[in-house]
Amino acid sequence: MPDNTTGRRHMDLLRFATAGSVDDGKSTLIGRLLYDSKAIFEDQLDAVERTSEAKGHGYVDLSLLTDGLRSEREQGITIDVAYRYFATPNRKFIIADTPGHVQYTRNMVTGASTADLGLILVDARHGLTEQSRRHAVLLSLLRVPHFVLAINKMDLVDYSEDVYRTILEEFTTFATKLDVPDLEIIPISALQGDNVVDRSVNMDWYKGPTLMHHLEHVHVASDRDYRDVRFPVQYVIRPKSDQHHDYRGYGGTVAGGVLKPGDEIVVLPSGMTTTIEAIDLFGQELDAAYPPMSVTVRLKDDVDVSRGDMIARIHNAPVPKQDIDAMICWMSTTPLQPRQKLAIKHTTRSARALVKDIQYRLDVNTLHRDPDATTLGLNEIGRIHLRTTTPLLADVYAQNRTTGSFILIDEATGITVGAGMINN
Template identity: 80%
Template sequence: MGATDGQMDLLRFATAGSVDDGKSTLIGRLLFDSKSIFADQLEAVEKTSTDKGHGYVDLSLLTDGLRSEREQGITIDVAYRYFATPNRKFIIADTPGHVQYTRNMVTGASTADLGLVLVDARHGLTEQSRRHAVLLSLLRVPHLVLCINKMDLVEWSQETYERIHSEFTQFATKLNIPDLEVIPISALNGDNVVDRSENTPWYHGPTLMHHLEHVHVASDRDLVDTRFPVQYVVRPKSDEHHDYRGYAGQVAGGVLKKGDEVIVLPSGMTSKISGIDLFDREVDEAFPPMSVTVRLEDDVDVSRGDMIARVKNAPKPSQDIDAMVCWMTNEPLRPRQKLAIKHTTRTGRAMVKDIQYRLDVNSLHRDQEAGELGLNEIGRVQLRTTVPLLCDPYSKNRTTGSFILIDEATGVTVGAGMINSGS
């Protein structure tokens, strides 16, 4: 498998659920049934389960190691776990469910291809599961799976499944959710997680693992609008490469090909791509999320923070930014505040011009009287930046459409933004 295949064959998914919905057990079950845990880990879990008097192997113990850290107040707490099957590699961003952890969920879901919302079959949709769905749709996570867990505790009732399914589907019509799958499971017993369950003869959809392995994510990436933020300029010091000059970065959109006519922004200089290097070899083309070094025919002035794009399809440099911002710190966000901003590889300063409204993430109500955004709140904000940002709407490109806000005094990330438009 080549490097490019390996990069494309990766699914990032974010899990969200309330405390007792069985999220840890579900992740443990995926790791266990896909044989992605080590024998000594399993032995420890089996021993602890027996010591606690459980009549079963408590798979939630595989993922609950972070509880103690959580209690020590680690701030942005997203646990990333890796596992693989013969078909695909996976990264799970496991985010805590409570409202005070909205910022953690935004962090974990911002790069996810798929969001997994877990509900307890006995309780159905809660305010929390609705909030998770709203956040996942706001972050434009293209695929959503609703796992109705603990189906064994409602006697595998098809009626319960249908009721929660229709309630959620109705709610989802208000949101931007292009692809939704609803799966009845028992994480504890493994029904419909990796193996199909005999307890649900009425359910004809995929198991969770089958869906995770086969959901098509390559087409979610923007392969039309070419965007290449330059991370750094490569000029080897050795004599044999003295005339080599390349621009390294990660492709954020579109396809770059040798011979393409490109424009460098913000200077507006044009040139052609003379070559694309991947590690120690040349490739004919590059697409998201490949990290490559691009060489140009002309010796144009390019530096970190610049963007290489197609001549006829370039982002407009913008200093007035309209965005949805999730605020991540105790000190509220207020108009006239000055912050550092980081957008792709470009940094600058920004001033808050206006807070248009605060969004209630449960009801989708827009509070236009809100004069500030508090911790974990999300609102529509107008910013003015000192440097032009080479941005796209977040709905078009999640990389060039997002930014972070940084407190200049402490260097701490205090906000995450999704751009509606720039001018």
């Protein structure tokens, strides 16, 4: 879409999350993407080269660019979500390097929740593992619209086309059980650079795109909801200067639809209707605002609007609901139990919630549902019913990942203990 403030082409942004089993090479792959796209500083590269030489690797260990935590380097695994930013002439990228180990499933869910694309790595020598399937299921549950299966370490299987075909057929069959709208399977060697940024001369039998080419050109604009206008109000802006004494705007991030001056809107939950007078961004008025832009909306009439309210179209507004049916990933060592009371945060609105019941626990390895489950433990996923004290202006997660999601918070500690996706 055009950049309305300057008239220049607005550079697209792709958020993608990496996933895979321990030692499948996620950190090395991200290091290779940063290295081959010239997105690292010389002093960073010098430090990595010195460390690699001191360890006697005989090659530049690109994983050192991303395994930033001391505990990660000591254990040789990724623990927390590491975010990396880089850009090419065609697109800007935000990478969420998520943990591969089963005990850090909650971190993986956090990193992938906002991703446009999920990048699953498998080791060509081992093929699909339990963790590979687990992460594919999680990405599917999170409604990540684009999948890439990167078959890594092809150099260790002599760049075998037969190995590639076997893993391709196995994953394609498995993906039919999931909701995978777009899938690309690419054979690569993160260590040697084959098919990462540059096309591999060792795999001339592969005719598909390189990983970087696919990341640069995968179409993500249509994945967002441009039909249903959703603007959760985050902040009421009233400057105190004499110059702007009568200015009143409402700041927030567009969660859905396209907002334009002159549009008739309704403010929820009050139900008051008015018209958008202007949309501001950095002191300039815009012709339109769309996801995921952060803007200030000014209204024609002086209606009562505060944080937690939502601006929507008059004839296409979310129905306030207090009974919530949702899938949830539990993130606390203290199990979730029926009748438990928690704080809930949905977009910019906060309330309290009661866990009415646990419908089932989902085994993300087999997709088996256990209806006899009475609790959800750390990193477990299940379907629950909630009752909130205040109606939420929510959509189904499949329709809008922003207005269809929420977090649960322990009121005593203020710690986030669950992340949910609304089903109804």
